[in-house]
Amino acid sequence: MLVTDAWEPQVNGVVRTLTRVTEECLAMGHEIEVIHPGLGFRTMPLPTYPEIQLALGARKQIEERFKAFEPEAIHIATEGTLGMAARAVCIKWKLPFTTSYHTKFPEYVTARFPFIPLKAGYSFMRWFHDAGGRLMVATPSMREDLEKRGFKNITPWARGVDTELFHPSKRGIDGGVFKDIEGPVFLYVGRVAVEKNIESFLKVDLPGTKVVIGPGPQLEELKKKYPEVKFLGGMYGDELARHFADADVFVFPSLTDTFGLVILESMATGTPVAAFPAPGPKDLIPGSGAGAVSEDLREACLEALKCSRERCREYAEGFSWRSCAEEFVKNLKPQPKPERRKIWRRIRRLGRPERKPLF
Structure with a gap:
């Protein structure tokens, strides 16, 4: 059973990870049910992030879905309202579960609401995740950071x-998607929002042209502030892959992501990546020959221009969704079947009305 507040039609790294892992798990013969906001729950938009719908009053339905599915393993992927409700059910019924850390949520909250201290955000996250059996984390630096903050059971x-969709063969088709603008092209792909630190890229003095792909609450503000930048809106699938492939450098300015799938998507098309030495980039890029990291983003961008596109592709080919899914299943530690049957018999009894004596 996978419980997530982030699911289609949302478009972000968390959703891409969860949908692809689900597909791979199904292909490996596992049975999966996903509890997500689109299942008919009453919802409300997340303040400042309306693309995310928060499900309200979901606990009863989650209990019924758990009973009907009788999962061998439960993974709670997000800390939203569905994640909170599922966590409460698991604790109430003494069901083991795992969680994952996809986003530096406290930094996101503080960036949007500066009056909320970072310490409070991390206190909440520790409370949420330490109740689970394992906390899955994408990179060594993120694991180290969370351990220093007192998190437990990290794996x-x-x-x-997707090395077929994001492929070097898509570069230069019909002259390329950037044939009418001055190169080199420095590209950003992702949400246009304050926590993504995009302005640190847009302010940098670079040759050629800067291009931004993606929607978000900061889009109109940045369009007005940086009229020389090409803002192309949201793109997906093959269209997005072509833009990755035709760029000269992909710039990843975020300081709050825990991995950054777009880094691998860019490399898979042969385009090198420039970034700050933050969790994600500093785990993936140094020593790869597929990009550059530096506290000076301009320096990283110019250094990345020198990288071999062939080496970028070769490096990205070392990451597959199948191996990602296999590691995910291994981390779940499913209950043995006899133990599973015992657990669900106990839970079914909890839901039965107590029989009154006849006399």
Whole structure:
């Protein structure tokens, strides 16, 4: 059973990870049910992030879905309202579960609401995740950071990339998607929001042209502030892959992501990556020959221009969604079947009305 507040039609790294891992698990013969906001729950938009719908009053339905499915393993992927409700059910019924850390949520909250201290965000996250059996984390640096903050039961869970969709063969088709603008092209792909630190890229003095792909609450503000930048809106699938492939450098300015799937997607098309030495980039890029990291983003961008596109592709081919899914299943530690049957018999009894004596 996978419980997540982030699911289609949302478009972000968390959703891509969970949907691809689900597909791979199904292909490996596992049976999966996903509890997500689109299952008919009453919802409300997350303040400042309306693309995410928060499910309300979901606990009763989650209990019924748990009873009907009788999962051998439960994974709670997000800390939203569905994740909170599922966590409460698991604790109430003494069901083991795992969680994963996809986003530096406290930093996101503080970036949007500066009056909420970072310490409070991490206190909540420790409370949420330490109740689970294992906390899956994407990179060594993120694991180290969380351990320093007092998190427990941390285990690695790497990510993957679609190397067929994101492919070097898509570069230069019909002259390329950037044939009418001055190169080199420095590209950003992702949500246009304050926590993504995009302005640190847009302010950098670079040759050629900067291009931004993606929707988000900061889009109109940045369009007005940086009229020389090409803002192309949201893109998906083959269209997005072509833009990755035709760029000269992909720039990843975020300081709050825990991995950054777009880094691998860019590399898979042969485009090198420039970034700050933050969790994700500093785990993936140094020593790869597929990009550059530096506290000086301009320096990283110019250094990445020198990278071999062939080496970028070769490096990205080392990440597969199948190996990502296999590691995920291994981390779940499913209940043995006899133990599973015992657990669900006990839970079914909890739901029966107590029989009154006849006399």
